[in-house]
Amino acid sequence: MTDPKGPVLIPLDDDSTTAPSPSEAPPVPDASYALPPQGQAMATAATLAAREPSKLARWFWRLLLTLLGTVISIAAWNYATALIVANPILGWAVTGLIAVFVLVCLLIALKELSAFARLSRIDALHRAADSALANEDLDGARKVTAQLLSLYNGRDDTRWGAERLTERKEEIFDASGLLGLAETELLVPLDIAAQREVEAAARQVATVTALVPIALADVATALTANLRMIRRIAEIYGGRSGTLGSWRLTRAVMSHLVATGAVAVGDDMLEPILGGGLLGKLSRRFGEGLVNGSLTARVGVAAIEVCRPLPFTATKRPSVSQIIRQALGGLFSSDKS
Numbered sequence: 001m002t003d004p005k006g007p008v009l010i011p012l013d014d015d016s017t018t019a020p021s022p023s024e025a026p027p028v029p030d031a032s033y034a035l036p037p038q039g040q041a042m043a044t045a046a047t048l049a050a051r052e053p054s055k056l057a058r059w060f061w062r063l064l065l066t067l068l069g070t071v072i073s074i075a076a077w078n079y080a081t082a083l084i085v086a087n088p089i090l091g092w093a094v095t096g097l098i099a100v101f102v103l104v105c106l107l108i109a110l111k112e113l114s115a116f117a118r119l120s121r122i123d124a125l126h127r128a129a130d131s132a133l134a135n136e137d138l139d140g141a142r143k144v145t146a147q148l149l150s151l152y153n154g155r156d157d158t159r160w161g162a163e164r165l166t167e168r169k170e171e172i173f174d175a176s177g178l179l180g181l182a183e184t185e186l187l188v189p190l191d192i193a194a195q196r197e198v199e200a201a202a203r204q205v206a207t208v209t210a211l212v213p214i215a216l217a218d219v220a221t222a223l224t225a226n227l228r229m230i231r232r233i234a235e236i237y238g239g240r241s242g243t244l245g246s247w248r249l250t251r252a253v254m255s256h257l258v259a260t261g262a263v264a265v266g267d268d269m270l271e272p273i274l275g276g277g278l279l280g281k282l283s284r285r286f287g288e289g290l291v292n293g294s295l296t297a298r299v300g301v302a303a304i305e306v307c308r309p310l311p312f313t314a315t316k317r318p319s320v321s322q323i324i325r326q327a328l329g330g331l332f333s334s335d336k337s
Contacts, residue, residue, distance in 0.1 A: 119249065121151070122238060125309040132175045133313065141175035145182045148309060151238050152186055157193070161185035180314030187237075187310060194233045194307075195318050198300030199327035201229035206293030206328055210286045222292055226250065229296070230303045237307045253303050290328060297323040 076098055084091030125147055132140035149165065152158040165185040172178045205225050209218040230250050301318050305311075 116248075118238065119234065121147075122307065122309045125151070126311065129179055129310050133179060133311070136175045138173065138175050138178070141178045142169070144310075145169055145178055148182055148186055151309065157189050158186050161189065176313065179310060183310045183312075183314045187308065188315060190236050191304070191308075191315065191318070194236050194300075194304050195323060197229055197232045197236070198297055198304070198318075198323055201225045201300060202293040202296040202323065202327040205296045206289040208289075209292045210289030218288070218292065222296065226296060226299055229300055230307075233300065233303045234307045237309060249303075249306065253299060253306055293328050294320070294324050297327060 080091060080095045080098060082091075083094055125144060128140060128147075129144050131137065132144060145165070149162055152162060162185070165182055168181060169178060172181060205218075205222050208221040212218065212221075227247070227250055230253060234249055298320050300323070301320055304318060
């Protein structure tokens, strides 16, 4: 009689059949790899830069800054006057430091105002050029040309082109031809320099996104790299934007991209350098890096159009695909049969 408390053995029909090993089990699918890279860092940075603060928030910050400035000014004045009474030499020294600090603040404010004025001047040139081209206004085109020569007077990178434009501008009697000559002679070297800045920014954003697995590091890098790129592009075209001017310019560019739905990229944009369908085979981080770099290139092209004093007529608008190929093509090699 068998023991009912003992183990129960169930014989198998086929002795060769063995249980599957845990190592042979299929991996658990990861939902994050179901979708292709979307360029989340650049989309977030663009949304943050383009977001318009509410009127209530504006008044809050204005009143807060005014209140803090008033309190700090009164406290500094009382401290300086009390120190003069207690120790005249030290008190006047501190008063002099306060006066120098106020002077530096005024100079910074004047610099920002000058930057805003210079950006407004370039924007006015762009509008005047559009009007002269639309109406075939030769007098308007000549005024725009004269203002361009004044804007780039003394710059080494436009000196040769300015001399050629000065020699030949009187030979042209149509607005489109005159502005086309000004664009070719003055802006072509600036376009090349601006395109290099866009390539460098796209390469930096792509590299950091692909290699730095830190939360929000890609968003911070994308935002700072795009701010620096837009500021450099404005300086190349003569804007010399300050801190506030750069931020306003960045918001204008990002707002345009968000409004037009341009902050999106897919396999069609990356196909010239990756080959069809290769984006989905890359690692998640590397794919995100390529997408963020491509979106940075798109932002750079939009910034060139905004900061350029003349529209693209005689010369070709920079191609986003070409910039991506030159900026990101060296990060990997692909064999195309």
